[in-house]
Amino acid sequence: xxxxxRVRWWTYLLLAVATLxxxxxxxxxxxxxxxxxxxxxRLPPEIVPGGNFxxxxxxxxSTVPFVRSxxxxxxxxxxxxxxxxxxxxxxxxxxxxxxxxxxxxxxLIVVLxxxxxxxxxxxxxxxxxxxxxxxxxxxxxxVPGLASAFGIFWMRQHLATTISDEILQAARIDGAGTxxxxxxxxxxxxxPAAFVLGLLGFVTAWNDFLWPFIVLKSPEMYTAQIAxxxxxxxxxxxxxxxxxxxxxxxxxxxxxxxxxxxxMVDGIxxxxxxx
Amino acid sequence: xATTLTPPPRTVPGREARVRQGPAERLAPYAYIAPxxxxxxxxxxxxxxxxFYVALFDWNPIGExxxxxxxxxxxxxxxxxxxxxxxxxxxxxxxSTVPQLLAALLLAHLLNHARLRLAVFFRMSMLVPYITSVxxxxxxxxxMFDRDYGLLNWLLGLIGVGPIDFxxxxxxxxxxxxxxxxxRWFGYTTLLYLASLQAVPRAVYEAAAxxxxxxxxxxxxxSVPSLRPVIVFTVVTxxxxxxxxxxxxxxxxxxxxxxxxxxxxxxxxxxxxxxQGFGRFQFGYGAAIGVALFVLIIAIAAxxxxxxxxIRPER
Numbered sequence: 001x002x003x004x005x006r007v008r009w010w011t012y013l014l015l016a017v018a019t020l021x022x023x024x025x026x027x028x029x030x031x032x033x034x035x036x037x038x039x040x041x042r043l044p045p046e047i048v049p050g051g052n053f054x055x056x057x058x059x060x061x062s063t064v065p066f067v068r069s070x071x072x073x074x075x076x077x078x079x080x081x082x083x084x085x086x087x088x089x090x091x092x093x094x095x096x097x098x099x100x101x102x103x104x105x106x107x108l109i110v111v112l113x114x115x116x117x118x119x120x121x122x123x124x125x126x127x128x129x130x131x132x133x134x135x136x137x138x139x140x141x142x143v144p145g146l147a148s149a150f151g152i153f154w155m156r157q158h159l160a161t162t163i164s165d166e167i168l169q170a171a172r173i174d175g176a177g178t179x180x181x182x183x184x185x186x187x188x189x190x191x192p193a194a195f196v197l198g199l200l201g202f203v204t205a206w207n208d209f210l211w212p213f214i215v216l217k218s219p220e221m222y223t224a225q226i227a228x229x230x231x232x233x234x235x236x237x238x239x240x241x242x243x244x245x246x247x248x249x250x251x252x253x254x255x256x257x258x259x260x261x262x263x264m265v266d267g268i269x270x271x272x273x274x275x
Numbered sequence: 276x277a278t279t280l281t282p283p284p285r286t287v288p289g290r291e292a293r294v295r296q297g298p299a300e301r302l303a304p305y306a307y308i309a310p311x312x313x314x315x316x317x318x319x320x321x322x323x324x325x326x327f328y329v330a331l332f333d334w335n336p337i338g339e340x341x342x343x344x345x346x347x348x349x350x351x352x353x354x355x356x357x358x359x360x361x362x363x364x365x366x367x368x369x370x371s372t373v374p375q376l377l378a379a380l381l382l383a384h385l386l387n388h389a390r391l392r393l394a395v396f397f398r399m400s401m402l403v404p405y406i407t408s409v410x411x412x413x414x415x416x417x418x419m420f421d422r423d424y425g426l427l428n429w430l431l432g433l434i435g436v437g438p439i440d441f442x443x444x445x446x447x448x449x450x451x452x453x454x455x456x457x458x459r460w461f462g463y464t465t466l467l468y469l470a471s472l473q474a475v476p477r478a479v480y481e482a483a484a485x486x487x488x489x490x491x492x493x494x495x496x497x498s499v500p501s502l503r504p505v506i507v508f509t510v511v512t513x514x515x516x517x518x519x520x521x522x523x524x525x526x527x528x529x530x531x532x533x534x535x536x537x538x539x540x541x542x543x544x545x546x547x548x549x550x551q552g553f554g555r556f557q558f559g560y561g562a563a564i565g566v567a568l569f570v571l572i573i574a575i576a577a578x579x580x581x582x583x584x585x586i587r588p589e590r
């Protein structure tokens with residue numbers, strides 16, 4: 001029986017292969033982003049980064065308004081992250097801790113909306129944004145993404161398990177209103193979960209492509225992802241340039257991940273289905 | 276507020292009812308859930324329903340429209356480009372979903388070992404592709420799969436195979452895109468599976484080991500059945516996501532982005548929708564493609580649900 005309990009060598013081998021598969025493409029992106037086209041097309045390929053990074057990065061910034069694009073992405077993804085943390089907590093709180101007619105039916109609707117494929121409705125979505133006069137603006141990206149069914153589901157689960165009914169009842173007897181109970185008692189207690197949800201919202205918004213690609217028209221409004229596409233299109237069809245853009249657009253998330261990656265992993269696993 | 280944080284020693288039944296609540300308090304829960312429902316209605320449900328309406332018109336972006344009934348649909352059914360895109364979509368979806376879920380099952384099982392060293396490191400590595408954007412992923416992988424200078428063809432060349440022109444061939448471009456999709460999602464799925472596995476009491480595995488069940492039988496008869504709910508969940512979400520793939524096919528072909536190559540070898544339905552709707556300004560025809568995609572997703576999701584619901588613990 002002892003033998004079955006030990007971790008076998010091939011477990012580590014397979015996990016090492018999976019880890020390499022996950023990390024290598026990012027490393028490769030950096031390698032190509034630091035070499036000129038001549039080096040990038042040499043065989044056998046260069047496996048170590050070259051010294052061309054700042055030259056190519058400079059080219060990225062002069063080809064497209066990349067600083068502006070990063071700023072746009074930060075604004076859009078940041079607002080959506082905060083919106084998720086607050087609005088989904090609020091709705092999750094109502095579903096987990098408040099009693100009101102229609103609660104269960106409404107929650108079922110929230111869960112069901114997760115299975116609705118809304119991306120295929122981009123044409124009417126564009127018409128609505130157009131009717132609002134929001135074409136080529138950042139609010140066209142921000143407003144539709146402020147809350148999500150997934151976020152409400154997630155926060156409801158955390159609120160239901162973290163906060164006891166006794167605390168809320170005591171607060172109510174002391175005369176606290178529902179808003180005060182949420183903002184001063186419930187929200188502080190689930191802040192870690194709301195933080196991770198905000199991060200997930202941030203990452204999703206940062207990496208979104210189809211919707212910004214449709215509604216953004218002018219280069220000053222581009223998010224980082226659309227700027228990458230523009231780099232790929234630009235007359236200087238240079239692989240290193242597109243790779244540098246990709247790397248620069250990914251860098252903020254890598255930095256973020258170094259600091260909060262562990263909390264993201266724990267958060268995703270906490271929010272997942274159990275049993 | 277400090278005093279209110281101390282719970283009362285005992286809850287008297289019905290005490291809550293005595294707390295007076297004004298109309299504002301009674302409406303508060305609805306106000307708290309309203310933002311989501313409002314956003315979903317305006318940017319999700321209404322556009323979805325409106326798709327069915329727009330599909331009945333010859334409609335251009337300036338707003339001119341002519342009611343043409345089901346003409347868009349009859350045209351669609353006779354359009355070989357549509358059937359090509361439908362086939363590509365299903366092919367890429369199958370090639371990306373099946374390996375992804377199988378790899379995630381295996382990796383979650385491996386990561387679930389109680390005495391595994393470096394567990395946190397492995398878990399964090401699995402999430403790296405998830406934070407990488409589709410655009411960046413596509414550009415890197417397109418380089419790796421390149422016919423002339425790609426890393427993969429160089430490696431294949433070392434063992435005397437190739438070079439393979441992945442992008443220009445039908446199956447090659449499908450495999451290439453499927454690898455990108457799989458890469459981005461398998462780690463995230465692994466973490467979801469791992470979370471479910473950790474909820475299974477370790478004693479169950481120990482008892483099975485005592486009864487002589489090896490690693491494979493433990494995996495097959497304990498791990499897989501206990502993952503049933505999360506498997507159903509991931510199958511449904513990867514179906515909805517996998518059938519709407521857009522960015523990868525748009526970015527892999529630099530010469531003909533809207534068709535994913537000169538002979539539409541990897542044009543998916545969402546890309547076809549974009550090409551017709553926004554590339555050729557035929558909103559009505561684009562909406563009809565959206566409706567067809569909707570029908571396809573519902574049909575495949577239903578089949579999937581029935582199949583995955585059959586994973587049961589064996590008795």
